[in-house]
Amino acid sequence: MGDDRTVHLKDYAPYPFLLHDVFLTFELHPENTRVESRLQFEHSTKDRDSIDLYGEALELVSVSLNGKALAAEEGYVIVKDSKVVGDVLRIKHLPPQTFTLEIVTKISPATNTTCEGLYQSSGNFCTQCEAEGFRRMTFFPDRPDVMSKYTTRIVADKSTNPVLLSNGNLIAQEELGDGKHSATWQDPFPKPSYLFALVAGKLVALEDAFTTCSGKKVDLKIWTTDKNKDKVGWAMESLKRAMKWDEDRWGREYDLNIFNIVVVDDFNMGAMENKSLNVFNSRLVLATPETATDSDYIHIQGVIGHEYFHNWTGNRVTCRDWFQLSLKEGLTVFRDQEFTSDLNSRLVKRIEDVQFLRQNQYPEDAGAMAHPVRPPSYEAIDNFYSCTVYEKGAEIIRMYETLLGKEGFRKGLDLYFERHDGQAVTCDDFYRAMMDANGYDGRNLFLWYQQAGTPTVELSSQYDEDKKTLTVRMEQQLPATADTSEEKQPMLIPVALGLLDSSGKEMALGRMSEDGAEAVDLGGVTTTVIRLMRKQQTFVFEGIPSRPVLSILRGFSAPVKIRSDRTEQDLMLLLSYDSDAYNRWDSAQTLAKEEILKAWRAGAGKAELRAEFIDAFRKVVADKNADKHFISQVLSFPSVSELLEEVGSTDPTAVFAARNAVEKSLAEALEREMLEVFTSNRSSEAYKVDNEGIGRRALMLTALRFLSSLNKPEHNERALKAFKEANNMTEQVGALRCLCKNDNELSRKALEDFYQQWKHDDLVLCQWLRIQAQMETPNNLDKVRRLLDHEAFDLKNPNKIYSLILAFSRTYTNFHAIDGSGYSFITDCILKLDKSNPQVASACTECFTSLRMYDDVRQQLLTAQLQRLAKEENLSGNVSEIVHKCLK
Numbered sequence: 028m029g030d031d032r033t034v035h036l037k038d039y040a041p042y043p044f045l046l047h048d049v050f051l052t053f054e055l056h057p058e059n060t061r062v063e064s065r066l067q068f069e070h071s072t073k074d075r076d077s078i079d080l081y082g083e084a085l086e087l088v089s090v091s092l093n094g095k096a097l098a099a100e101e102g103y104v105i106v107k108d109s110k111v112v113g114d115v116l117r118i119k120h121l122p123p124q125t126f127t128l129e130i131v132t133k134i135s136p137a138t139n140t141t142c143e144g145l146y147q148s149s150g151n152f153c154t155q156c157e158a159e160g161f162r163r164m165t166f167f168p169d170r171p172d173v174m175s176k177y178t179t180r181i182v183a184d185k186s187t188n189p190v191l192l193s194n195g196n197l198i199a200q201e202e203l204g205d206g207k208h209s210a211t212w213q214d215p216f217p218k219p220s221y222l223f224a225l226v227a228g229k230l231v232a233l234e235d236a237f238t239t240c241s242g243k244k245v246d247l248k249i250w251t252t253d254k255n256k257d258k259v260g261w262a263m264e265s266l267k268r269a270m271k272w273d274e275d276r277w278g279r280e281y282d283l284n285i286f287n288i289v290v291v292d293d294f295n296m297g298a299m300e301n302k303s304l305n306v307f308n309s310r311l312v313l314a315t316p317e318t319a320t321d322s323d324y325i326h327i328q329g330v331i332g333h334e335y336f337h338n339w340t341g342n343r344v345t346c347r348d349w350f351q352l353s354l355k356e357g358l359t360v361f362r363d364q365e366f367t368s369d370l371n372s373r374l375v376k377r378i379e380d381v382q383f384l385r386q387n388q389y390p391e392d393a394g395a396m397a398h399p400v401r402p403p404s405y406e407a408i409d410n411f412y413s414c415t416v417y418e419k420g421a422e423i424i425r426m427y428e429t430l431l432g433k434e435g436f437r438k439g440l441d442l443y444f445e446r447h448d449g450q451a452v453t454c455d456d457f458y459r460a461m462m463d464a465n466g467y468d469g470r471n472l473f474l475w476y477q478q479a480g481t482p483t484v485e486l487s488s489q490y491d492e493d494k495k496t497l498t499v500r501m502e503q504q505l506p507a508t509a510d511t512s513e514e515k516q517p518m519l520i521p522v523a524l525g526l527l528d529s530s531g532k533e534m535a536l537g538r539m540s541e542d543g544a545e546a547v548d549l550g551g552v553t554t555t556v557i558r559l560m561r562k563q564q565t566f567v568f569e570g571i572p573s574r575p576v577l578s579i580l581r582g583f584s585a586p587v588k589i590r591s592d593r594t595e596q597d598l599m600l601l602l603s604y605d606s607d608a609y610n611r612w613d614s615a616q617t618l619a620k621e622e623i624l625k626a627w628r629a630g631a632g633k634a635e636l637r638a639e640f641i642d643a644f645r646k647v648v649a650d651k652n653a654d655k656h657f658i659s660q661v662l663s664f665p666s667v668s669e670l671l672e673e674v675g676s677t678d679p680t681a682v683f684a685a686r687n688a689v690e691k692s693l694a695e696a697l698e699r700e701m702l703e704v705f706t707s708n709r710s711s712e713a714y715k716v717d718n719e720g721i722g723r724r725a726l727m728l729t730a731l732r733f734l735s736s737l738n739k740p741e742h743n744e745r746a747l748k749a750f751k752e753a754n755n756m757t758e759q760v761g762a763l764r765c766l767c768k769n770d771n772e773l774s775r776k777a778l779e780d781f782y783q784q785w786k787h788d789d790l791v792l793c794q795w796l797r798i799q800a801q802m803e804t805p806n807n808l809d810k811v812r813r814l815l816d817h818e819a820f821d822l823k824n825p826n827k828i829y830s831l832i833l834a835f836s837r838t839y840t841n842f843h844a845i846d847g848s849g850y851s852f853i854t855d856c857i858l859k860l861d862k863s864n865p866q867v868a869s870a871c872t873e874c875f876t877s878l879r880m881y882d883d884v885r886q887q888l889l890t891a892q893l894q895r896l897a898k899e900e901n902l903s904g905n906v907s908e909i910v911h912k913c914l915k
C-alpha cells in the first residue's frame with residue numbers, strides 16, 4: 028500500500044480563509060464543458076502566503092490572482108496530499124488581505140460514469156456534490172466548513188437544454204447567438220460546496236404552490252422527462268405535507284420562494300438535499316398504483332420529507348467536517364421517521380425501523396467496517412454513509428427525546444437552531460444545546476457517538492412475595508468491535524419498563540429506589556424510563572401486589588440487545604397482552620428465534636414445532652381485532668443475519684434452511700388459517716394508499732407467502748391467480764415473489780409475462796431483476812449471469828446494478844454456495860464496476876464485511892477473493908478501504 032490515506036478527526040483544523048462569494052460560469056457541452064470560477068477570499072489568519080484548493084479529474088486551463096494570469100510553477104503548483112482525494116492546487120504569493128482567484132477548468136460530463144460531479148443521465152446534465160463531488164468541476168476549498176454565497180451562470184445549447192437550473196433564485200436570462208441561451212441563479216444563503224447543484228436538459232415540470240405559516244408563497248416544481256410527468260403527483264402531495272408538518276411539529280418554515288425537485292435515472296444514492304434544488308433517484312419519486320408498491324409509496328413520502336427536512340437540519344445548520352455526518356443525517360432520519368409515523372401508522376413504522384436496524388446496522392457493528400456514529404477516522408468518506416451514521420444516529424436522537432421528554436427535546440432543538448443557524452457545527456454542539464435547554468446532565472449519553480458495537484443489556488428480576496417488592500438487576504456489556512482495541516465505557520441507556528400481571532393487565536409501578544438511593548414515587552404510572560448508566564445497577568420497585576411479567580425496552584427505547592430471564596410463558600403473555608406493540612412483536616421475534624435455533628441445532632430438513640409455539644401464532648393469525656399490518660410483521664421471522672449473530676461463525680445456508688423449515692412447518696400447521704386469511708383479504712377494490720389498504724395487502728401477501736412455502740399445486744395456482752388479477756403493483760409483484768419461491772413452469776411463465784408487460788419501464792424492470800436475483804433455488808447463479816447480458820440490464824445504471832448484483836450478494840443458497848462460485852462472481856463484478864463507478868463498487872463489496880460470521884471454509888473462500896481484490900492495481904480508495912479492513 029502506498030501513502031496512508033486515513034483522515035483523523037483529531038487533525039481537524041479550521042480553514043484559514045473565508046470564501047465570501049463564489050461566481051461560477053458553466054458553458055455546457057457533453058465532452059467539453061468549460062467551468063470558470065471567481066472566488067473572493069479573505070484571510071482569517073494572517074500567517075498564510077499560499078492557499079490549497081482541491082480538484083479531481085480536471086483539466087486545468089488557467090489560474091489568475093487579482094486579475095493577473097499566473098504561470099505554472101511560478102504562481103501555482105499541483106501537489107499530492109495523501110489525505111486529500113484528487114489533486115491539490117497550491118497558489119503561491121498571496122497578498123495579505125482579500126484576494127480574488129479566477130480558475131478555468133475543462134471537464135467531460137458525458138464520459139463521467141461515476142455519478143459524482145457533473146455528469147449526464149438520460150442525456151440531461153446533473154450534478155452530485157456530496158460529499159466531495161464539487162472538486163470534480165473546479166479546484167475549490169471543497170469542505171463543509173467553508174460557506175459562501177453562490178451566483179451561477181449556465182450557458183448551453185437551447186434546443187438540447189431548454190431548462191437551466193441551479194440553487195436559489197433565477198436573476199437573469201439571456202438569448203445568445205448560435206442557438207445558445209443562459210440563465211443566472213443566485214442563492215442568498217451561504218452554503219458549503221456539497222449543497223451546490225446544477226441541472227440542464229429537456230425537462231418538464233409539475234407545478235404547484237405552498238403558502239407558508241407566515242403567508243409566503245412558495246412555487247413548487249418537480250422536473251422529469253416528458254414520459255414520466257404523470258407519475259409525480261404523489262411526490263408533490265408528499266412535499267406539501269412535509270412543508271406543513273415541519274411547521275406544525277417543529278416550527279420550521281421554508282426560507283425561499285422556490286423549491287425544485289429534479290428526477291434522474293442514474294443516481295448512486297436515494298436523493299440529495301441541494302439547497303432549493305433537490306435531486307432524486309427516479310425510484311424515489313415516480314409512482315402510480317400500477318408501477319409502485321405500497322412500500323414504494325411510503326418510502327417516497329418519507330424520502331421527499333427527509334430531503335426537505337434537511338433544509339433546516341443540514342443546510343441552515345450544517346456539518347463542520349464529515350466526521351459529524353450524523354449531526355445532519357441521524358437528526359434528519361429521526362425527523363423523517365416521525366413524519367411517516369404521524370402520517371401513517373406509528374406502531375408499524377416503529378417496528379419496521381427496528382427490523383431495519385437489526386437486519387442492517389447490527390451486522391455492521393459486528394463486522395469488519397464497524398465504526399462509531401461519529402467515526403474518529405476514515406479513508407473514503409463515501410463508505411460512511413452507513414446504517415450506523417443514519418439509523419443508529421437516529422436512535423441516539425430518539426434517546427435524547429426519551430430522556431428529555433417531547434417538550435424538553437423541542438426546547439433543545441429550538442436552542443440548537445437559535446445558536447447555530449448559518450453555522451457549520453459538531454455533534455457536541457447539538458448535545459450542548461439539548462443539555463443547556465433542559466438543565467440536564469446526560470453524562471455518558473455522548474459515548475453513543477464515540478463507541479461502536481451493539482450493547483447487550485442483561486436483565487434479571489426477583490419478586491419478593493412477602494415484601495411485595497420487585498428487584499431488577501441490569502448489566503450492560505459492550506462488545507469488542509473491529510475498529511478499536513480500546514476498553515469501552517458504560518453508556519447511558521434509557522430502558523423503558525412496564526409490568527403486566529398474570530392476566531396480562533398493566534400494573535402501576537409504585538415507588539422505585541436505585542442501589543440504596545432514596546425511593547422516588549412514580550405516581551402510579553405504568554411505564555418508567557430507567558437510566559442505566561453504570562456497568563451494573565439494581566432497581567427496586569415497592570408495592571407490587573403480585574409477581575409481574577416485565578415488558579422491557581418499550582418502544583425500543585435504546586438500540587441494544589436484551590437478554591432476560593423471562594420464560595417462554597412470559598413472552599407468550601406479552602405477545603398477547605402487552606400494551607406496547609413493539610414488545611408484543613419483539614416477544615414473537617424471540618419465540619421464533621428460539622424455535623429456529625432449535626431446528627438449526629437438530630439439523631433436520633423439517634422442523635418439529637412445539638404445540639405452544641403453533642398455538643401462539645395461531646392466536647395471532649386469527650386475531651380479528653389486531654392491526655393487519657402488525658399481524659404481518661409478527662409473522663415475519665428474524666432475518667438470517669440476526670440469527671447468525673446469535674450463533675457466530677457457522678454455515679449461513681444451514682441457518683437459512685432452518686429458518687425456512689420453521690416457516691414451512693408453521694405453514695403446514697396453520698394451513699387452514701392462512702388460507703382463510705388469504706381469501707378473506709383478497710379484494711378487487713380500487714387501489715388506495717391508506718393504512719387499511721396497506722395492512723390488508725400486507726397480510727394477504729404474508730399468508731400467500733406461507734402457503735407458497737408448501738409448494739402445493741393448489742397454492743401455486745392461487746399465487747398465479749393473484750398475480751394475474753392484481754390491479755396494482757403491490758399485489759402483482761407480491762404474488763410473483765411467492766410464485767418464484769419455486770422454479771417451475773408457473774413461475775417461469777409468470778416472469779416472462781411480467782417482462783412482456785413491463786419491458787418499457789426501467790423501475791419495474793428493477794423489481795423483475797431483483798426477484799430473479801434473489802431466487803433461492805439451486806444454480807440460480809447461472810440465471811443471474813445470463814441476466815447480466817439481458818437487454819433489461821445496464822451496467823451503467825446504479826439501480827439496475829443494485830437490483831441484480833447487490834441483491835444477489837444478499838442471498839444464501841447461491842451467494843454462499845460452497846464451491847465459492849457466488850463469491851468469485853461478485854468479485855468479478857466489483858472489479859469491473861470499480862473502473863466506472865467506485866461508489867457502486869464499494870456498495871457491492873459490503874457483502875464481504877460479515878465474513879467472520881461464517882464457517883471456516885467460507886471464511887477462506889471469501890479471504891481468497893479479498894486477496895484477489897487487494898492485488899488489483901488502481902483499486903479505488905472506496906473499495907480498497909473495505910478490502911483492507913476485511914483482511915485485517
Ligand code: 0A1
Binds near residue numbers: 412866
Ligand atoms: N445527503 C443525502 C445522501 C447522499 C449522500 C451522498 C450522495 O452521493 C455520494 C448522494 C446522496 C441524504 O441523506 O439524503
Ligand code: ZN
Binds near residue numbers: 355356359
Ligand atoms: Zn440525509
